Amino acid sequence: MAQKTKDPGFGYNSKKNAQSVINDDGSSNVNHINRKRNVNxxxxxxxxxxxxxxxxxxxxxxxxxxxxxxxxxxxxxxxxxxxxxxxxxxxxxxxxxxxxxxxxxxxxxxxxxxxxxxxxxxxxxxxxxxxxxxxxxxxxxxxxxKPKANLRFSENLILRDFKGKQAIMFRLMNSRKTVMIEPEITVTLSITEENKKKEFKRNFYQLKLERSKIMYLPTIWTIVHEIDENSPLYKYSKDQIKNLEAHLYILINYHEESFSQKVYQINSYDFEDLLIDVKYTSASSFDVEGYTVLDHDKLSETEKM
Structure with a gap:
């Protein structure tokens, strides 16, 4: 059974068709009013x-x-x-x-x-x-x-068959030529649902990933959440998942060689961008001399299963 997690900072209150508090690029989508400003x-x-x-x-x-x-x-x-x-x-x-x-x-x-x-x-x-x-x-x-991560996330969030089950996936890559050392990722699912009082509330779940941490990343990392009986999405069909008022909030950190310290990046996905029954095409290949070639234009490229 899926276990709810405590509010990660986005608030439980919501309403139908509420905008995400985090934009797709990780920037804040909160409008501040009456905010005090100072020279600092x-x-x-x-x-x-x-x-x-x-x-x-x-x-x-x-x-x-x-x-x-x-x-x-x-x-x-x-x-x-x-x-x-x-x-x-x-x-x-x-x-x-x-x-x-x-x-x-x-x-x-x-x-x-x-x-x-x-x-x-x-x-x-x-x-x-x-x-x-x-x-x-x-x-x-x-x-x-200023230390900055420079990650690119796939434009698409996909839902496909995987190892006899279903899985939600997205991909990321480092836009720099440096190697990402010990990248670690946390993915939180937010689902807005109507309760018995006809109020819309956000429920949060920290998704279990196939891998949440690896030693280093020179190419592309596909993040996979298997939808098993412990997944909060297990009770939904593919079409129901597509129509959910849901968002994925992603936090990734890794050691950046350029700055010699850890850097962080935030990203989010809206389930409106979910593609069903497709898979990512390979973005890496080998040239005639045996070197690995990484095509950045293929990060979001998909094909039918």
Whole structure:
């Protein structure tokens, strides 16, 4: 008989057609409201955002600072740094480019502060530039040095006959060329069911796997849960399993050679993505010299049984 497990952190309450709290890529699908923010959150924010968004924010902040100081130099009198050009736009451009030279501490020498006010502003701006670029350098190092797993999971979750029974399977591989050392995986099944009070509740089960830990993984690992009499899915037919309000939540950890420490990755599957009576095609083969060739494009490829 299947044994329920304690709530793994997702909560028991639910409703019909409730969204998963974990996205397929392992990111959170929870909308936070009334969350208090403070300056300590900045580091986590800049570490976790995408590279495109990170550099877009840097360019935006850099441009905005130069615009502000460019206007400031025009406001105190552009003659404090160079000869006036006669129009506000041309004077602003001179102020903008002088601000860029000061902010980056380049100092080409063509424009220089002459008055005491301009010197004070330039000194203050140079300090802001040094602090800003130190901050950006720290963020870049943090983003590059943050230990991250780089696993790819198959897009499909499959249900097929296996050793005279049925089994649910999915595959994963390491996107890097390094070898995964001692990978260990935990798979939790969440089923949303209606109880006698007409309330929808989540029931959680930790699935027993054919293998939950191996020594190392250079190619592909197929994760298999056999549906036997101890499985929470044993009482359902194939079509019923396909139509369940159910999710798989996956946590895998392994020792990553690149960072010399353990890394973790989360993933999830919705049973709407379940394919029935198919099997995975082989993603590895041997070349003419006998070397193993791993085709990453075949990770999710299936064929009829």
């Amino acid at each position: 959150d900045l580091y986590t924010y800049f570490i976790d955002i995408s590279w495109l968004y990170f550099f877009a924010l840097i360019i935006l902040a850099y441009t905005l600072l130069n615009v502000i100081f460019g206007i400031l130099y025009v406001a105190i009198g552009i003659e404090e740094i160079t000869k006036p050009k006669g129009t506000f736009f041309q004077d602003f451009l001179n102020g903008f480019f002088f601000s860029a030279q000061t902010l980056t501490t380049v100092g080409y020498g063509g424009i220089a502060p002459k008055g005491i006010t301009a010197n004070f502003i330039a000194a203050f701006e140079a300090m802001i530039g040094l602090l800003s670029f130190s901050f950006i350098t720290g963020m870049l190092y943090g983003r590059f040095s």
